[in-house]
Amino acid sequence: LSYYNEYKSYLSMSGVNIAKSYHGLSIQNRKCKIVKRQLFQKMKQEKSKERTKRKKADKEMREFMGDEAPPKPVPHTTESLRPDDETFVQDDIEVMNDTALDEFSSYFNRENQPKVLITTNKKSSLETRKLLDELVNVIPNSEYHKRGKVDMKDVVKQATDNSFTDIVVINEDMKKPNSIIICHLPEGPTATFRLTSVKLKKQIKRHGNATSHKPEVILNNFNTRLGHSVGRMFASLFPYDPQFRGRNVVTFHNQRDFIFLRRHRYVFKNNKRVGLQELGPRLTLKLRRLQKGTFDTQGGEYEWYYNHKQMDVNRRTFFL
Numbered sequence: 001l002s003y004y005n006e007y008k009s010y011l012s013m014s015g016v017n018i019a020k021s022y023h024g025l026s027i028q029n030r031k032c033k034i035v036k037r038q039l040f041q042k043m044k045q046e047k048s049k050e051r052t053k054r055k056k057a058d059k060e061m062r063e064f065m066g067d068e069a070p071p072k073p074v075p076h077t078t079e080s081l082r083p084d085d086e087t088f089v090q091d092d093i094e095v096m097n098d099t100a101l102d103e104f105s106s107y108f109n110r111e112n113q114p115k116v117l118i119t120t121n122k123k124s125s126l127e128t129r130k131l132l133d134e135l136v137n138v139i140p141n142s143e144y145h146k147r148g149k150v151d152m153k154d155v156v157k158q159a160t161d162n163s164f165t166d167i168v169v170i171n172e173d174m175k176k177p178n179s180i181i182i183c184h185l186p187e188g189p190t191a192t193f194r195l196t197s198v199k200l201k202k203q204i205k206r207h208g209n210a211t212s213h214k215p216e217v218i219l220n221n222f223n224t225r226l227g228h229s230v231g232r233m234f235a236s237l238f239p240y241d242p243q244f245r246g247r248n249v250v251t252f253h254n255q256r257d258f259i260f261l262r263r264h265r266y267v268f269k270n271n272k273r274v275g276l277q278e279l280g281p282r283l284t285l286k287l288r289r290l291q292k293g294t295f296d297t298q299g300g301e302y303e304w305y306y307n308h309k310q311m312d313v314n315r316r317t318f319f320l
Contacts, residue, residue, distance in 0.1 A: 078256060081316050087224040095225065099232070103187050107165070107236040116142035116237055117164045122149055125175035130200055132170055134281045138250060138263055139168075139237055140214050156294045160186045166237055167295075170195075180285065181295065182233060188293040189303065191233060193259070193285040201280030208265055208277040213246020214239045215263070221254040226304055227320035230259075230287060248279070257318050259285040287320065 062069040074080055089095050099105065106112055116139050120128050124147070136142050147155070152169070159167050169181040177198060183190040201207050217238045222231035234252050242248075247266040252259055261283040267275040290304040304319070311317070 078316055082318060083314075083316060085224055087226065089223060089225060089228050095228065099228070102229075102232070103184055103189060104232045104236050107240070108232075110240055112165065114141055114165045114237055114239060115163060116166045116168060117155075117159045117162075118142050118144050118168045118170075119147045119155065120169065121171045122147055124170075125172055127175060128170055128172045128177045131177050131198060131281065134200060135168065135170070137210060138215075138281070140212075140239055142168075142237075152295050156183060156185070168237075179288070182237075183295050184233060184236065185294065188291065189229070189233070190289075190291040190293070190295050190300075191230065191287060192289040192291075194288055195283065195285060197282065197284040199280065199282040204278055204280045204282065206277070208279050210248060210263070210265075210279045211246050213243040213248050214241065215246070215248035215250045216242040216244070218249060218251040218253075220251065222252075222320055224320060226287075226290065227254060229290070229303075230320060254320050257286060257320050259287070259320075261285065 099108075107114065118132060118136055118139070120132060124132075132144060136144050150158075155169075156167065165185055167181075167183040167185065169183075170177050171179045171181065177195050180193045180195050181190065182193070215238065217235055219231040219235060222228055231252065231254075238250065249264050249266070251262045251264070253262070254260075261281075263279045263281070264276040265279055267277050269275055287304075288306045289302055292301045292303050311319070
């Protein structure tokens, strides 16, 4: 009996409401799974109704009080509980001086136009080639060249000689794309990303067909020095002057060090309402390594690399 009371108090402290059936037994003590499921669904519906009433009353109170209404409480999320990071970029003069002289400064100073080479591993599968076709459609001024048996260092040399500014390589495992390498030319850096949750255009419901207009690029939530460098690398793949008439938008959204790539089109329904139509594809990237210079797995110097034994200790610590 004492153990049951302790368990009951633990559930009440955790916010779990122990609903009683018609003869006094709790959901946990019901042996019939069907009845237990029905009682649990009923309990969830009651909680949902109470939450809706509470939100409605709070909204009416704020409308009645106007500017005198108290501020909304900040929800406790993993991002809001993130510890302070010394590498946060907040209009720092030192960061501005560094970015003015980094590898991407020529692009942001509009000294050259991006020209991207997209290729795969040496023996690519059909799924990888499908993703490659869509990336060529996403990135303007990009060209596909078959890899063949050419090593990565030779690819970098040939791309530099042909005035390419970036190389994007799609690697695969078990005939499915699993990583992407982005190498900025001619001096680097080189970033390796893990690739997950790939959805091609045909797999997205009610998708649209993209036009040849140069898209806008939105970089969201790249706050640290490392995230600032990664965001500038993504931006340098696209032309600096978007064509707003096409209403195409490519978004790189960083959340908890996962980078979500999405492409949409603005749809103006009337003078006040604007909708979004997804064009595809959908990708999820996670940074694994950032290397100084061009691709060199043996003698290259790594600016940052992922070590799960040291970096996954605290789930509230993020690096981008």
